[in-house]
Amino acid sequence: MIIDIHGHYTTAPKALEDWRNRQIAGLKDASVAPKAAELEISDDELRESIETNQLAKMKERGSDLTIFSPRASFMAHHIGDFNTSSTWAAICNELCHRVAQLFPDNFIGAAMLPQSPGVDPKTCIPELEKCVKEYGFVGINLNPDPSGGHWKEPPLSDRHWYPLYEKMVELEIPAMIHVSTSCNACFHTTGAHYLNADTTAFMQCLTSDLFKDFPTLKFVIPHGGGAAPYHWGRFRGLAQELKKPLLSEHLLNNIFFDTCVYHQPGIDLLTKVIPVDNVLFASEMIGAVRGIDPETGHYYDDTKRYIEATPNLSAEERYKIYEGNARRVYPRLDAALKARGQ
Numbered sequence: 001m002i003i004d005i006h007g008h009y010t011t012a013p014k015a016l017e018d019w020r021n022r023q024i025a026g027l028k029d030a031s032v033a034p035k036a037a038e039l040e041i042s043d044d045e046l047r048e049s050i051e052t053n054q055l056a057k058m059k060e061r062g063s064d065l066t067i068f069s070p071r072a073s074f075m076a077h078h079i080g081d082f083n084t085s086s087t088w089a090a091i092c093n094e095l096c097h098r099v100a101q102l103f104p105d106n107f108i109g110a111a112m113l114p115q116s117p118g119v120d121p122k123t124c125i126p127e128l129e130k131c132v133k134e135y136g137f138v139g140i141n142l143n144p145d146p147s148g149g150h151w152k153e154p155p156l157s158d159r160h161w162y163p164l165y166e167k168m169v170e171l172e173i174p175a176m177i178h179v180s181t182s183c184n185a186c187f188h189t190t191g192a193h194y195l196n197a198d199t200t201a202f203m204q205c206l207t208s209d210l211f212k213d214f215p216t217l218k219f220v221i222p223h224g225g226g227a228a229p230y231h232w233g234r235f236r237g238l239a240q241e242l243k244k245p246l247l248s249e250h251l252l253n254n255i256f257f258d259t260c261v262y263h264q265p266g267i268d269l270l271t272k273v274i275p276v277d278n279v280l281f282a283s284e285m286i287g288a289v290r291g292i293d294p295e296t297g298h299y300y301d302d303t304k305r306y307i308e309a310t311p312n313l314s315a316e317e318r319y320k321i322y323e324g325n326a327r328r329v330y331p332r333l334d335a336a337l338k339a340r341g342q
């Protein structure tokens, strides 16, 4: 079984974006603000948006199940206030839930949180609990920078975030540390802000003792871990100077990297540097990089090809990356699969 742990609903029917635009317009002129119930998307529309996009590509490329969350760049937690994010997150999560219901063999949900800059993260817990307990979601996306590129919240190691971590540990769900749109002109959203945030999150964990307080807390750092694997020597050296334990003990029981790295040398490096138990298959397909690589003739985000081609992995190690590690890091996914006899 091949599990892609990083998929977003980037192809939702246009009505969703139209609704969001009206919600944003409503922040200035309340008379145009839409009600949640005004968004109408039929099952047929959902089905078509998936069958012609993600599901078609999954079949073509040979993956079976995608952990599916709302479109990351559309989370835009910096817009409006908690109520804005709360309504928007509920709508987006419900759509992912409906997709998972329509295609239960191929999609299982992960939640976007109703974060808002300067607002206590514990306000996200009701939406999180609803998604896990009612919708059967198996993970969350946690935005370490809901200001959208201005980094106004404390680091992930700060007690600010602890109520959320307590709930994650209780419910046995990991968080993918995933920022959203950058509204800071210095940072391109997917080319700079995403990768900066991946690296920043890793370093915030490295300098802290967060996982002493939460030994079972799990973070997935997407996009191949940003700069972390490439600069592993720097991070090992910094940990040494800070008198931290070896990274294998300090971070690698809790931090995992996905394979959203869009070329062969990147996957070769990732699988050489990072222990195989800490690498999870993902493509983030129909996401940031949608083109075809002229050097290979294949889509950049067809990451399974790189896992297949790398000389660094045995068959058993490939199994871990495709399936075994995902079952371990996402215990609720494992339980859901086992309940279906898989």
Ligand SMILES: [Zn+2]
Pocket (backbone or CB within 6 Å): 006, 008, 072, 178, 222, 284
């Ligand atoms: Zn993503």
